[in-house]
Amino acid sequence: MAWADQKTADQAPGRTMAQQAVKTSEQWNTTNHAKHEVLKQTFTSGSQVTSACISCHSEAEAQFHQTIHWTWNAGKNEKGVQMGKSAYSLNNFCISANNEQDKGCLSCHPGWGNKTESTNCLVCHGSKEINWEESFEDFNVFVEESESDPEMKELASEIQSEIQLAVQSVTLPTRQNCGSCHFYGGGGDGVKHGDLDSSMSKPNKALDVHMGTDGQNFDCVRCHTTSQHNISGRMYTTPAFQHRKSLIEDDLTSKITCESCHSSTPHNTGSKANDHTDKVACQSCHIPTFARVNPTKMSWDWSTSGKTKDGKPYKTKGAYGKEDYLSIKGTMRWEKNLKPEYFWFNGSIQSLTAKDPIDPSGVVALSYPLGNRNDENSRIYPFKVHQGVQPYDKVHKTLLTPLLSGPKGYWSTLDWQVALSNGAKSLDLPFSGEFDFVKTTFVYPTTHMVAPKDNVVACSECHIRGDEGRMANLAGFYMPGRNSAGLIDTLGWLLIIGSLVGVSLHGIGRIFTNGNKKK
Numbered sequence: 001m002a003w004a005d006q007k008t009a010d011q012a013p014g015r016t017m018a019q020q021a022v023k024t025s026e027q028w029n030t031t032n033h034a035k036h037e038v039l040k041q042t043f044t045s046g047s048q049v050t051s052a053c054i055s056c057h058s059e060a061e062a063q064f065h066q067t068i069h070w071t072w073n074a075g076k077n078e079k080g081v082q083m084g085k086s087a088y089s090l091n092n093f094c095i096s097a098n099n100e101q102d103k104g105c106l107s108c109h110p111g112w113g114n115k116t117e118s119t120n121c122l123v124c125h126g127s128k129e130i131n132w133e134e135s136f137e138d139f140n141v142f143v144e145e146s147e148s149d150p151e152m153k154e155l156a157s158e159i160q161s162e163i164q165l166a167v168q169s170v171t172l173p174t175r176q177n178c179g180s181c182h183f184y185g186g187g188g189d190g191v192k193h194g195d196l197d198s199s200m201s202k203p204n205k206a207l208d209v210h211m212g213t214d215g216q217n218f219d220c221v222r223c224h225t226t227s228q229h230n231i232s233g234r235m236y237t238t239p240a241f242q243h244r245k246s247l248i249e250d251d252l253t254s255k256i257t258c259e260s261c262h263s264s265t266p267h268n269t270g271s272k273a274n275d276h277t278d279k280v281a282c283q284s285c286h287i288p289t290f291a292r293v294n295p296t297k298m299s300w301d302w303s304t305s306g307k308t309k310d311g312k313p314y315k316t317k318g319a320y321g322k323e324d325y326l327s328i329k330g331t332m333r334w335e336k337n338l339k340p341e342y343f344w345f346n347g348s349i350q351s352l353t354a355k356d357p358i359d360p361s362g363v364v365a366l367s368y369p370l371g372n373r374n375d376e377n378s379r380i381y382p383f384k385v386h387q388g389v390q391p392y393d394k395v396h397k398t399l400l401t402p403l404l405s406g407p408k409g410y411w412s413t414l415d416w417q418v419a420l421s422n423g424a425k426s427l428d429l430p431f432s433g434e435f436d437f438v439k440t441t442f443v444y445p446t447t448h449m450v451a452p453k454d455n456v457v458a459c460s461e462c463h464i465r466g467d468e469g470r471m472a473n474l475a476g477f478y479m480p481g482r483n484s485a486g487l488i489d490t491l492g493w494l495l496i497i498g499s500l501v502g503v504s505l506h507g508i509g510r511i512f513t514n515g516n517k518k519k
Contacts, residue, residue, distance in 0.1 A: 033168045038056070042160055043163050043167060046120055046132055046136065049167055050120070057121075064229045067231070072084045074087075079355075085100075088353035088427060089353060090351075093191060093442075094186060096402075099427050102403055103406060104409075110124065125172070126177070130166040138159055139159045139160055172221060175202075178221075178224075179196070183196055184198075186297065188297075190294045194444065195384070195446045195448035199294045200449075206451070206452060259277075265277065273285070278376075279373070279379060279380060281379035283381060283445075283447050283450070285456050287340065288455060288457045290340060290384060292337055295320040296384065297322075299388065300387075302389055302391065303389045303391075304331045305326070305328060305414070319334060319335075322334040328410065328411040341385050341473065343371070345371045345378060346379075347371075348369075350367065352365075354399055354400070358399060364399070364438055364440045366441060367442050367443050369381065380471070380474065384443070384446055388442060389437050391416065391420060392438045393430075400420050401420075401423040401429065408422050462482070464481055465483075
């Protein structure tokens, strides 16, 4: 048997299958965008770039404008309330996008210059970094001044060359494209997702076996496959996937699940690990910790904001060089190399909205995973749980949506009454004028930073008694090593003791028998 065949025979079938699914990693193109005349024109604005793109890709913008990446609208929940950043969804970071009226949030909207009229295709498809707003502004100024100053004409020409080069440098979305927003969501590197931060731009395989540049070197779209610009993996009111199918069962299936490439029995035949896949998500074993390189924000207390020194806002830094207090944001706690928390999860997240009543006497679960052990689609899944303290309406008993950026936003005024009033108006919501702060939690599924097989979670980390076990918070079912089972445990110990006694008596008998034979 050839060495390559022997290697395939020795490794787990799930890995062999995955290698078949992605055996061709080389990307190929059917066009060179630098040769298209429409991309050689003089560009003076972002909308001209979009027009050039859709002159060939005629349906792309119309398709994209129907996706959640553009609309920030996730449809209605079971109560008929509109979900999404542009609607009534909330979190316990920057809380709300205020119907896209909080312009600070629009820095991650894929339009030109924080506007939503025209799509900036190159946010996702550009491979050259460029400050578009500054480049267009400088070019137009230099062109205008070139009538009186010839040197300005040369500068304008240089800037236009950079613009054209960026327009022509078209690619499939890379980690840098996706990460420009998703690594920095919530206002900074690693703030929201503990498994997504700038360390994932060029990770090694010790950090992520799939995306490691010294390993498989996958880009995000390798798993987050796309149909008409709808990118798989998003979960709001519906699961990210409906069926757990492998590519062998359906070669057109989305690759968003582990089973897509590795199957539901990825380990060697007879391996006990294969008996777990109907109840335990692959991520629970293969992502032992998150935020392994950069820290992630684990709590944000808005109630402490507004303090000043000498009449001016200030900030301080704590562990890992991260800001732990800002006058405009309050107190924050950062941590790294964290064990996830575990919940039953069927792929859907239940989220509160700005219209939902709350009970402020306890901790408000702003979002939480749906699922239970009796649901065939549920698995034990790892999560980051972010703790928050945020404002709520004392009369209406609803969470509030402060306007943060802009001249009337909290970051400018440090005035909660003004910020909360304007935030309520942006969403056409009532505000009594009476507010206080309430503790909240918000969950994020942990699905990146997949560790090498040598670093998976050990069996003893789950199958152990006491609070040290990873599954200590999951109740209602028996787990060997974690739970006692009364009569079953007693019978088991009796069997063990009986076996030991039997073996001992047999050994003693053999000693006496051999002694008698010698005599």
